Amino acid sequence: MLRNAASILALSIACCSVSQVAAGDLDRYSAAATMHTWAYAAERIASRCAKQYPEVGAQIQNDLSTWKRNDKIAILRGEATWREMQAASPRSATEERDDEAQLERLWVAISSQGLSDPAGTGKLRCVAYFANRANGALRASRPDVFRALEQ
Numbered sequence: 001m002l003r004n005a006a007s008i009l010a011l012s013i014a015c016c017s018v019s020q021v022a023a024g025d026l027d028r029y030s031a032a033a034t035m036h037t038w039a040y041a042a043e044r045i046a047s048r049c050a051k052q053y054p055e056v057g058a059q060i061q062n063d064l065s066t067w068k069r070n071d072k073i074a075i076l077r078g079e080a081t082w083r084e085m086q087a088a089s090p091r092s093a094t095e096e097r098d099d100e101a102q103l104e105r106l107w108v109a110i111s112s113q114g115l116s117d118p119a120g121t122g123k124l125r126c127v128a129y130f131a132n133r134a135n136g137a138l139r140a141s142r143p144d145v146f147r148a149l150e151q
Helices: 002-006 028-052 054-070 072-088 093-111 121-134 137-141 143-150
Strands: none
Touching: 028 054, 028 072, 028 093, 028 121, 028 143, 054 072, 054 121, 072 143, 093 121, 121 137, 137 143
16 A cells, blocks of 8 residues: 555646545555655756746746645644655665656656747746645645645
C-alpha cells in the first residue's frame, strides 16, 4: 500500500491535473503523496521561474508563501505522512529519476514559448502557477486531498 501511494508522485507531478476522486475514497497515504508532489514541484518550479524571470521572483515567493500559510495544516500533515511512507518503503533510484523527468516536463510546459504564443508567455505561466496556489485552486479542485489530510 505504501509503495503504491508513493508512486502517485510520478503520476501527479503536474499541479492540479490529477483526476478527481470521489469524496471519501482518498486515503491519507494517497493524499500525502499528492500533497508531497504539489509541494515538491512548487519549490523546484519557483526556483526555476525566479531564475528565468527574476522580475517576478518576489511575486512568486509571495504567492508560494501565501499557499503554504493558507494550507499549512494539510501541507505539514502530508509531509509528515510522506516521511513515514519513505521510512517504511523508500523510493527507488528509478522512481526518483522518473519524478525528476516529470518535473522537467512540467518546467518545459510552463516555460516554453511557442511560435504562436504572445511574448512573455512563460513568465505569465510561472506567475499563474503560483497565483493559482495562493488563491486556493488546489483546494478547490482537489478537496478530497485536503479532507484526507485535515481530518
